[in-house]
Amino acid sequence: MALNASQQIRFCTSADGMRLAYATSGVGPPLVKAANCLTHIEFDWASPVWRHWIAELSRHHALVRYDERGCGLSDWEVGELSLDAWVRDLECVVDAAGLQRFALFGMSQGAVVAIAYAARHPGKVTHLVLCGAYARGRLARASSAKEREEARLLTDVAVAGWGNDAPAFRQAFAASFLPDASPAQQRSLIELQRLTTSAETAGRLLRLCAGLDVRHLARQVRCPTLVFHARDDARIPFEEGKLLASLIPAAKFVPLEGRNHIFLESEPAWRTFAGHLREFLPHPSMAQDRPATFQQLSPRESEVMELIAQGLANARIARALLVSEKTVRNHINSIFSKLEVETRAQAIVAARQAGFGSALAR
Numbered sequence: 001m002a003l004n005a006s007q008q009i010r011f012c013t014s015a016d017g018m019r020l021a022y023a024t025s026g027v028g029p030p031l032v033k034a035a036n037c038l039t040h041i042e043f044d045w046a047s048p049v050w051r052h053w054i055a056e057l058s059r060h061h062a063l064v065r066y067d068e069r070g071c072g073l074s075d076w077e078v079g080e081l082s083l084d085a086w087v088r089d090l091e092c093v094v095d096a097a098g099l100q101r102f103a104l105f106g107m108s109q110g111a112v113v114a115i116a117y118a119a120r121h122p123g124k125v126t127h128l129v130l131c132g133a134y135a136r137g138r139l140a141r142a143s144s145a146k147e148r149e150e151a152r153l154l155t156d157v158a159v160a161g162w163g164n165d166a167p168a169f170r171q172a173f174a175a176s177f178l179p180d181a182s183p184a185q186q187r188s189l190i191e192l193q194r195l196t197t198s199a200e201t202a203g204r205l206l207r208l209c210a211g212l213d214v215r216h217l218a219r220q221v222r223c224p225t226l227v228f229h230a231r232d233d234a235r236i237p238f239e240e241g242k243l244l245a246s247l248i249p250a251a252k253f254v255p256l257e258g259r260n261h262i263f264l265e266s267e268p269a270w271r272t273f274a275g276h277l278r279e280f281l282p283h284p285s286m287a288q289d290r291p292a293t294f295q296q297l298s299p300r301e302s303e304v305m306e307l308i309a310q311g312l313a314n315a316r317i318a319r320a321l322l323v324s325e326k327t328v329r330n331h332i333n334s335i336f337s338k339l340e341v342e343t344r345a346q347a348i349v350a351a352r353q354a355g356f357g358s359a360l361a362r
Contacts, residue, residue, distance in 0.1 A: 007045055012096035014089050016080060021073030022066035022093045026058030027303050029282055030102035033057065034090055035068035036110030037205050040195050042073060048185050052265040056274050057105065066093045070201040081204050083212060086113045103281050107131040109209045119220035127281055128225040132233060132261050134240040135218050135247060139210035151210055159203035162193065177261045179234045185264065218247035225251040226280045228273055235261035294354050296338040304331045309348055309356035
């Protein structure tokens with residue numbers, strides 16, 4: 001899946017002074033991706049591992065994603081590392097983006113942050129999507145001294161390899177995320193390890209993740225929730241995904257076939273994931289929730305209407321949708337006719353009353 005638009009990168013500052021990088025792409029209702037380890041918002045845009053994720057999440061939504069503290073384009077010099085700090089950083093990005101209500105997506109460790117945020121801010125999260133997620137980290141779910149020692153050893157090996165020039169360490173770590181990756185995809189993930197953070201911070205992150213336990217917070221989530229997990233996930237056990245889904249009231253659990261923790265575009269798990277995601281998340285083409293006059297709009301006209309409601313001029317709409325200004329004018333003429341309005345101001349008022357304009361202005 002090709003990305004047919006651009007992203008905008010911005011920065012905000014957390015309560016404790018950390019500079020956080022966040023990116024926006026797509027148009028439509030807002031969708032926020034909680035940060036997880038191994039991200040770099042600039043590198044990921046063209047990555048064969050992540051670009052189809054970004055394209056899908058931006059297809060019908062104004063997607064907001066960010067690099068967590070210590071990673072990617074965010075500040076690498078980290079003071080506090082904790083679940084509370086991660087949640088505060090998500091709060092900071094949401095405030096900087098000007099969002100009031102939005103869908104929230106979290107995968108792997110990012111799902112823990114998403115769960116904690118949704119439990120603490122039930123009025124802000126409309127829908128929650130979790131993928132390859134867990135309520136208990138490797139150390140937290142260990143039931144014996146042997147398992148706890150194995151959890152510590154695996155973390156120590158990963159940290160040792162992070163700062164080592166020998167490729168075998170990074171290859172082994174990448175294989176735990178993508179056992180079925182092509183050579184090019186595995187090289188991309190290995191390069192991401194080098195770019196995303198330092199060995200010291202990686203160690204702190206991995207040890208923190210191993211000890212996390214949010215079972216009590218999962219029980220407090222009240223929004224519609226969809227949980228995905230691959231049956232043979234090489235990174236997070238399938239049983240942990242089932243446990244998490246059982247803890248969140250009325251969550252829907254979708255098992256997927258495969259071993260990859262990060263679904264590749266070519267595998268069946270990805271197509272199943274994308275199909276369920278589109279059905280679950282509201283987007284502008286779901287016109288049944290709009291007044292009857294807006295149900296006449298085509299999906300493209302709904303996209304244009306969303307941008308008009310955000311206050312964008314025709315030139316900016318054209319750039320956002322990668323079309324000519326003449327095409328935008330033609331869409332606007334059709335919209336005005338269907339809505340039976342004569343001016344842009346009248347269209348904006350009607351659109352905002354119908355729920356348009358809640359996404360980010362690009």
